[in-house]
Amino acid sequence: MKDMDDQIPRTLPIQSATFTNPINAEIRRAAATGIYDIRGGGAKRKVPHFDDLLFLGASVSRYPLEGYRERCDTSVTLGTRFAKKPIQLDIPVTIAGMSFGALSGPAKEALGRGASAAGTSTTTGDGGMTPEERGHSNKLVYQYLPSRYGMNPNDLRKADAIEIVVGQGAKPGGGGMLLGQKISDRVAEMRTLPKGIDQRSACRHPDWTGPDDLEIKILELREITDWQVPIYVKVGATRPYYDTALAVKAGADVVVMDGMQGGTAATQDVFIEHVGIPTLACIRPAVQALQDLGVHREVQLVISGGIRTGADVAKALALGADAVAIGTAALVALGDNDPKWESEYQKLGTTTGAYDDWHEGQDPAGITTQDPELAARLDPVEAGRRLRNYLKVMTLEAQTIARACGHNHLHNLEPEDLCALTMEAAAMARVPLAGTSWYPGKEGF
Amino acid sequence: MQTYDLEADGLRGMNSILQAQSGETNQTSWEIVNPKGSHAIAVGLDAPIEVTVKGSTGYYCAGMNQQATVHVVGSVGPGVAENMMSGTVIIDGDASQYAGATGHGGLLVIKGNASSRCGISMKGIDIVVHGNIGHMSAFMAQAGNLVVCGDAGDALGDSLYEARLFVRGSVKSLGADCVEKEMRHEHLEILADLLERAGADAKPEEFKRYGSARQLYNFDVDNAAAY
Numbered sequence: 001m002k003d004m005d006d007q008i009p010r011t012l013p014i015q016s017a018t019f020t021n022p023i024n025a026e027i028r029r030a031a032a033t034g035i036y037d038i039r040g041g042g043a044k045r046k047v048p049h050f051d052d053l054l055f056l057g058a059s060v061s062r063y064p065l066e067g068y069r070e071r072c073d074t075s076v077t078l079g080t081r082f083a084k085k086p087i088q089l090d091i092p093v094t095i096a097g098m099s100f101g102a103l104s105g106p107a108k109e110a111l112g113r114g115a116s117a118a119g120t121s122t123t124t125g126d127g128g129m130t131p132e133e134r135g136h137s138n139k140l141v142y143q144y145l146p147s148r149y150g151m152n153p154n155d156l157r158k159a160d161a162i163e164i165v166v167g168q169g170a171k172p173g174g175g176g177m178l179l180g181q182k183i184s185d186r187v188a189e190m191r192t193l194p195k196g197i198d199q200r201s202a203c204r205h206p207d208w209t210g211p212d213d214l215e216i217k218i219l220e221l222r223e224i225t226d227w228q229v230p231i232y233v234k235v236g237a238t239r240p241y242y243d244t245a246l247a248v249k250a251g252a253d254v255v256v257m258d259g260m261q262g263g264t265a266a267t268q269d270v271f272i273e274h275v276g277i278p279t280l281a282c283i284r285p286a287v288q289a290l291q292d293l294g295v296h297r298e299v300q301l302v303i304s305g306g307i308r309t310g311a312d313v314a315k316a317l318a319l320g321a322d323a324v325a326i327g328t329a330a331l332v333a334l335g336d337n338d339p340k341w342e343s344e345y346q347k348l349g350t351t352t353g354a355y356d357d358w359h360e361g362q363d364p365a366g367i368t369t370q371d372p373e374l375a376a377r378l379d380p381v382e383a384g385r386r387l388r389n390y391l392k393v394m395t396l397e398a399q400t401i402a403r404a405c406g407h408n409h410l411h412n413l414e415p416e417d418l419c420a421l422t423m424e425a426a427a428m429a430r431v432p433l434a435g436t437s438w439y440p441g442k443e444g445f
Numbered sequence: 446m447q448t449y450d451l452e453a454d455g456l457r458g459m460n461s462i463l464q465a466q467s468g469e470t471n472q473t474s475w476e477i478v479n480p481k482g483s484h485a486i487a488v489g490l491d492a493p494i495e496v497t498v499k500g501s502t503g504y505y506c507a508g509m510n511q512q513a514t515v516h517v518v519g520s521v522g523p524g525v526a527e528n529m530m531s532g533t534v535i536i537d538g539d540a541s542q543y544a545g546a547t548g549h550g551g552l553l554v555i556k557g558n559a560s561s562r563c564g565i566s567m568k569g570i571d572i573v574v575h576g577n578i579g580h581m582s583a584f585m586a587q588a589g590n591l592v593v594c595g596d597a598g599d600a601l602g603d604s605l606y607e608a609r610l611f612v613r614g615s616v617k618s619l620g621a622d623c624v625e626k627e628m629r630h631e632h633l634e635i636l637a638d639l640l641e642r643a644g645a646d647a648k649p650e651e652f653k654r655y656g657s658a659r660q661l662y663n664f665d666v667d668n669a670a671a672y
């Protein structure tokens with residue numbers, strides 16, 4: 001009998017595409033702990049992205065510029081609409097807002113050093129302005145957030161621009177979170193909170209709601225800062241056309257649009273993966289809004305969320321952005337998720353490239369922590385140099401592409417330089433599928 | 446006394462003159478006439494000057510005030526003295542929503558009533574309201590004192606941190622994690638001082654104190670319904 005059984009072909013064990021191992025593990029984790037998963041980073045699922053676009057280099061119909069010989073400018077000015085002192089940057093890649101609290105003091109210093117050396121700006125974050133970052137950043141954008149932690153008029157006046165944060169791509173409609181492990185004495189004092197508590201930041205500004213109020217809030221900030229500095233409005237990408245139009249109507253100088261791949265210091269995984277739209281999908285509608293209002297290039301558009309390479313920069317600009325901002329990539333350049341810490345990642349139950357428990361404050365690379373010993377692992381001078389190099393490489397890469405497309409300024413890149421590899425990307429970026437002159441939604445086909 | 450006609454001479458001129466005053470100025474007394482509900486009046490001041498606004502204002506009057514005393518002979522719109530750092534702001538009439546929002550310091554006195562979300566996210570400011578306050582007041586209030594001589598609306602002190610709330614009249618309901626607390630001697634002293642500075646005719650003994658139960662400070666699944 002037993003012999004017979006052995007001869008019957010068995011069905012192979014089949015893993016469910018719905019109940020995958022990661023999903024089941026998450027169900028077990030939720031059942032054991034009673035709390036949702038909180039993590040750092042951005043959406044990890046695959047969504048249509050810049051990788052799904054390609055550039056059409058020059059050939060017979062267009063001629064290219066000579067690499068290294070013919071100029072291809074990279075400068076950008078942000079805040080030309082109302083500010084007396086717009087921000088002038090050498091490169092169109094800025095450092096996105098990341099809070100002191102989420103990041104260590106040395107990490108903030110390194111961001112300032114690297115960005116300044118590359119001729120670009122850094123941004124504060126939830127938790128206020130630290131002397132380290134003000135001191136080491138030639139151009140510092142001061143975030144004005146719902147929590148208003150550490151917010152004060154003296155720092156506001158020290159800023160080179162003000163960014164009103166309405167939302168973030170990782171969590172549009174959500175507030176912030178900084179868990180007790182990271183609330184050190186200094187962080188607690190800056191935020192006027194008891195040490196060691198789980199600190200929640202509000203999802204909405206405490207003293208305004210809606211675009212009409214926002215207009216008055218912008219007026220107040222301008223009055224307090226003598227109309228000197230640009231005022232940005234940052235939104236998480238959800239309804240990019242209307243949000244851009246309303247920000248312009250409210251008087252923004254710059255709109256910052258952050259797609260769903262955008263990183264966060266700590267947010268519920270369910271939020272990161274399921275709320276918001278991909279970066280690729282938000283650029284054309286935002287640009288369309290600016291064009292419809294006749295302010296494209298007068299109100300600048302900064303795009304963020306998953307920008308990694310000079311190709312990404314060039315693609316975002318070709319779709320109509322004026323500049324981009326990077327968060328996660330800047331942290332990686334500093335040393336985040338570096339394989340040299342693999343044995344320590346293993347001890348934390350993770351591996352290089354996957355480490356995202358930034359909220360726990362145990363970062364082996366010493367970046368997303370308030371632990372003095374771990375933080376001391378990051379040399380801000382060395383890390384700043386790495387960031388500078390990386391920013392330079394991105395710029396060179398973007399220039400290489402722009403020259404190949406025949407442009408003498410990165411801002412001359414245009415949608416006509418692009419085609420898409422997939423139907424989804426073609427629809428979102430509104431550029432033709434490769435080898436065709438068609439994209440979904442285009443009239444006349 | 447310097448007089449500035451807001452209607453005739455404009456907001457920018459007024460704020461830049463007032464912001465230009467320093468500690469050494471001998472022009473310490475200013476009067477703003479014809480405010481007519483304008484927004485952002487006397488914002489970002491940073492000198493020990495006295496500004497009297499003769500009439501009612503719109504949003505964010507005396508926003509981010511430092512050192513100055515701003516007295517509104519009228520009522521104010523939303524966000525009066527928002528993020529105030531120091532100084533004194535006195536409102537003779539009523540205040541709209543978010544009075545004293547996120548204020549870090551100084552004293553805000555409202556002689557009439559204040560609407561909803563009074564003292565939202567306050568971070569060290571003292572607020573004394575002679576009348577009543579609306580719902581969701583002191584939401585996520587972190588530090589400072591909110592004194593209410595009248596009644597408080599629904600959900601007082603929801604998700605409160607370390608701010609102290611004192612109410613003389615009734616409280617329609619308390620928000621999540623806000624509880625009545627024992628009134629100790631030190632609290633009576635704080636109250637007596639604030640009531641006197643705010644010119645409020647009330648006795649500290651008539652008040653009840655409310656504060657954070659501190660149950661939501663660290664996440665606990667058994668409290669999930671309160672989040």
Ligand SMILES: Cc1cc2nc3c(=O)[nH]c(=O)nc-3n(C[C@H](O)[C@H](O)[C@H](O)COP(=O)(O)O)c2cc1C
Nearest residue numbers: 096097098099125126262263265305306326327328
């Ligand atoms: C560690 C970390 C902290 C952040 N803190 C803030 C913050 O305080 N305020 C904010 O508006 N965005 C914050 N962000 C989001 C970034 O500003 C930016 O939108 C995002 O990182 C861009 O996407 P990228 O990470 O893919 O480059 C944070 C991101 C990270 C990775």
